[in-house]
Amino acid sequence: MVSAADQKIVLDARGSFCPGPLMELIRGIRQAKVGEVVEVWSSDQGSRTDIPFWVQKSGHGLVGVYEEAGYARFVVKKLR
Amino acid sequence: MRRGDRMPNKLSMVVFSGTVDRLYPAAIMASGAVAMGMDVELFLTFYGLDAFRMGQPQKNQKMDVNYAELAPMLVQLMKEKNVPSWYDMLLKAKEMGSVRVHACAMTLDLMGMKKEHLDPIVDDVVGVGEFVSNAKEGEITLFL
Numbered sequence: 323m324v325s326a327a328d329q330k331i332v333l334d335a336r337g338s339f340c341p342g343p344l345m346e347l348i349r350g351i352r353q354a355k356v357g358e359v360v361e362v363w364s365s366d367q368g369s370r371t372d373i374p375f376w377v378q379k380s381g382h383g384l385v386g387v388y389e390e391a392g393y394a395r396f397v398v399k400k401l402r
Numbered sequence: 403m404r405r406g407d408r409m410p411n412k413l414s415m416v417v418f419s420g421t422v423d424r425l426y427p428a429a430i431m432a433s434g435a436v437a438m439g440m441d442v443e444l445f446l447t448f449y450g451l452d453a454f455r456m457g458q459p460q461k462n463q464k465m466d467v468n469y470a471e472l473a474p475m476l477v478q479l480m481k482e483k484n485v486p487s488w489y490d491m492l493l494k495a496k497e498m499g500s501v502r503v504h505a506c507a508m509t510l511d512l513m514g515m516k517k518e519h520l521d522p523i524v525d526d527v528v529g530v531g532e533f534v535s536n537a538k539e540g541e542i543t544l545f546l
């Protein structure tokens with residue numbers, strides 16, 4: 323789902339279990355262009371550490387992790 | 403050494419067990435490894451190979467008998483929470499990175515089977531020597 327306003331790709335992976343949300347994010351990042359922002363929503367606890375670790379390791383930018391009710395939003399900028 | 407400074411390049415797994423509760427960790431570990439940019443090698447042997455006979459991945463519902471009282475509950479929970487099957491997870495991992503699925507030549511011979519009797523997710527038939535030589539290149543080898 324791409325909202326035209328800010329060219330952000332939002333992936334709702336809530337209800338998906340480890341490593342589902344991470345896999346969704348990787349797929350989203352692959353499809354995105356450099357400089358675009360991909361946001362993944364996850365209710366999986368493993369994502370809290372897995373996603374920031376993957377983002378760091380793969381050389382992208384973690385814009386932020388935002389806690390919501392029962393899930394977290396991971397906002398990632400594709401840097402390469 | 404800080405976590406992430408140096409990543410192992412390969413995860414190898416000997417998949418000996420054919421019960422669903424053990425096939426899940428094989429598929430999940432494979433997914434995690436490809437997510438982290440590692441190559442994955444699976445060596446299917448004995449019951450693990452039986453679980454990859456044509457048609458088996460779709461119908462196998464065997465669980466470890468040591469957890470007979472827990473297994474039905476876990477199966478029910480996985481269904482309720484829409485957890486994808488271990489087989490679908492493995493297929494996705496394969497789409498995402500390098501996951502090689504090898505059938506143990508000895509087990510195939512023993513069962514009188516050929517590669518065409520196996521699910522197409524299986525890449526090839528190898529001997530244990532080849533698998534061990536390949537596994538030697540990586541830092542992690544698991545027996546499931």
